[in-house]
Amino acid sequence: MTDSFVPSKPRLRAELRVSAAGAAELHTSGGVLDVEPPDGMTQDDFVRLLSHLDGSTTVETLASENGIEDSLVREVVAPAVVWGLVDDGAVPRASSGLAVLSRLEEVFNRQLEDLIFSGPFWQAVLERPETVHHNVFYGFGLENWFFLFRENEFDAAVLALAENAEMRAMLNGFYHEEHRHDDIVVRAFRPLGVGKDDLLRARPLPTTSGLIKLLSWWARTDPMFFLATIGILEGRLDSDTVGANGQIAYDSFLSACDRVGVDADFVGPMREHARVNAGHDHASVSRELFALVPGVDEDTERRWIAKTHLFMEAYAEFFNGILDYYADPRRPLLRSVEF
Ligand SMILES: [Fe+2]
Numbered sequence: 001m002t003d004s005f006v007p008s009k010p011r012l013r014a015e016l017r018v019s020a021a022g023a024a025e026l027h028t029s030g031g032v033l034d035v036e037p038p039d040g041m042t043q044d045d046f047v048r049l050l051s052h053l054d055g056s057t058t059v060e061t062l063a064s065e066n067g068i069e070d071s072l073v074r075e076v077v078a079p080a081v082v083w084g085l086v087d088d089g090a091v092p093r094a095s096s097g098l099a100v101l102s103r104l105e106e107v108f109n110r111q112l113e114d115l116i117f118s119g120p121f122w123q124a125v126l127e128r129p130e131t132v133h134h135n136v137f138y139g140f141g142l143e144n145w146f147f148l149f150r151e152n153e154f155d156a157a158v159l160a161l162a163e164n165a166e167m168r169a170m171l172n173g174f175y176h177e178e179h180r181h182d183d184i185v186v187r188a189f190r191p192l193g194v195g196k197d198d199l200l201r202a203r204p205l206p207t208t209s210g211l212i213k214l215l216s217w218w219a220r221t222d223p224m225f226f227l228a229t230i231g232i233l234e235g236r237l238d239s240d241t242v243g244a245n246g247q248i249a250y251d252s253f254l255s256a257c258d259r260v261g262v263d264a265d266f267v268g269p270m271r272e273h274a275r276v277n278a279g280h281d282h283a284s285v286s287r288e289l290f291a292l293v294p295g296v297d298e299d300t301e302r303r304w305i306a307k308t309h310l311f312m313e314a315y316a317e318f319f320n321g322i323l324d325y326y327a328d329p330r331r332p333l334l335r336s337v338e339f
């Protein structure tokens, strides 16, 4: 029998009594069980070992204190676990979900500065928007549409997350709030003569696809890490700025659009989506979800921290890919697929 499930600090869930004849009895609410030592163990050693299963001592210490091999302790404890007579007294080593998320966010925020805001796209949009071809602004809208249209690829993958019922309900709420956000943004492309049918025949940049596929993979293989990225993906750089037109800018991109006078019919629906997003406070989704997570172990936290850089590189590529492609006005706005 494999004994890999033996608790680190076994705790007997039954009352141990010794009969007049010296036999061990385990008294439970369901009845009395007569138990016998395995081969190679005396009755006295067996009773002494059972009496020490109080959930405060490790298997290794139990073995050395009782002068027996670890394997013999496991041989006694493993069948008792199977019968539901032993649980674990060890205190789980874990940090609260929010504590882990705040450490992750610290890393994310540093990477946002190092990889995203200092990268070519955001440097151009934030520092010298007047030098940026308007197609880059439109391209940002288009690639965001591709992302939103495919968002169900990753959001749907976490709907059945079994972590707990409250979290599942929250994820369902988020999914419904996100549903058809692409239809808000699609209206932004009317001034470009681009409708939904045209978009359906077009393909995103490889850098946009890369981000979508990476998130889809994580949503399926490491869903909690994916949930940690939502706060970044939904977060706005700057939620209070009033743009040049006197409207709330909602984010730095819209503020730059205002500064350089990008077509108002394009900016309006983009602002509408940002307003809806801010209204639902989607930048806080990760925190609300992680507040429901009772504990995260150290190895898991380390694994998530190790993944942050790849996520942020893919996110940086999403932005920089837009500048790379759309800055050349000879290139078509839509990369249509011919069937
Ligand atoms: Fe959205």
Ligand SMILES: [Fe+2]
Residues within 6 Å of the ligand: 178, 234, 277, 282
């Ligand atoms: Fe959102």
